[in-house]
Amino acid sequence: MYKLVIMSDYFSVMEAYRGIMSYTYNFKSITFEQQKGKKTINIDSPFIVVDEDRDIKTITKQEVIDFLLVKVLEDFSAECEKRILKGFYSLTKDAFYGFSTMDQMNFTQQLLLVSLDPSIESVEWKTEDKGILLHTKDEFINVCKEGEKHKRETIGKYWEIKDYLKRTIVEYSSMREIGSFDEEYQKVLAEQTPEETGEVQPQL
Numbered sequence: 658m659y660k661l662v663i664m665s666d667y668f669s670v671m672e673a674y675r676g677i678m679s680y681t682y683n684f685k686s687i688t689f690e691q692q693k694g695k696k697t698i699n700i701d702s703p704f705i706v707v708d709e710d711r712d713i714k715t716i717t718k719q720e721v722i723d724f725l726l727v728k729v730l731e732d733f734s735a736e737c738e739k740r741i742l743k744g745f746y747s748l749t750k751d752a753f754y755g756f757s758t759m760d761q762m763n764f765t766q767q768l769l770l771v772s773l774d775p776s777i778e779s780v781e782w783k784t785e786d787k788g789i790l791l792h793t794k795d796e797f798i799n800v801c802k803e804g805e806k807h808k809r810e811t812i813g814k815y816w817e818i819k820d821y822l823k824r825t826i827v828e829y830s831s832m833r834e835i836g837s838f839d840e841e842y843q844k845v846l847a848e849q850t851p852e853e854t855g856e857v858q859p860q861l
Contacts, residue, residue, distance in 0.1 A: 754782075
């Protein structure tokens with residue numbers, strides 16, 4: 658069992674809910690389950706979930722900040738993974754490629770075969786928008802590089818956001834501010850590059 662503790666903007670205890678079995682949140686509200694059922698409350702102040710037997714008077718501001726940091730970064734990490742798995746646009750073949758976990762494994766396996774077997778001159782690969790396309794060896798290698806670039810750039814964006822948030826979360830005193838940060842940078846993370854949308858024009 659856990660205890661949900663709502664803090665003021667100055668990190669003093671305002672309210673506590675006991676007997677929490679599970680909870681979900683979205684920076685605007687928290688839904689938690691107790692033995693008597695589920696309850697949803699609006700929230701605009703910092704909060705923390707601690708063990709049921711924890712003395713709430715001993716909760717420090719740093720504990721609350723660390724707790725919120727973990728929760729926000731979990732949110733960003735999930736969005737980052739979702740963005741990677743969504744797939745990428747390839748300038749090489751002017752097509753969109755799936756990039757699920759299985760797709761990535763298949764890319765890696767096929768790339769290894771292409772690299773090790775000189776007799777392989779072409780590869781057929783299913784795209785999301787143009788069906789099965791025939792690739793020369795060089796084209797397939799380039800598509801694999803584009804997929805890796807898509808993955809690395811997305812992860813790089815997440816790292817930048819993570820580093821910035823670690824340095825500045827102490828400046829946010831309310832869930833409204835943290836939520837605004839989350840919404841702003843979810844948009845940044847979700848922004849598609851021209852390479853992903855296919856809006857880049859190949860150089861002549």
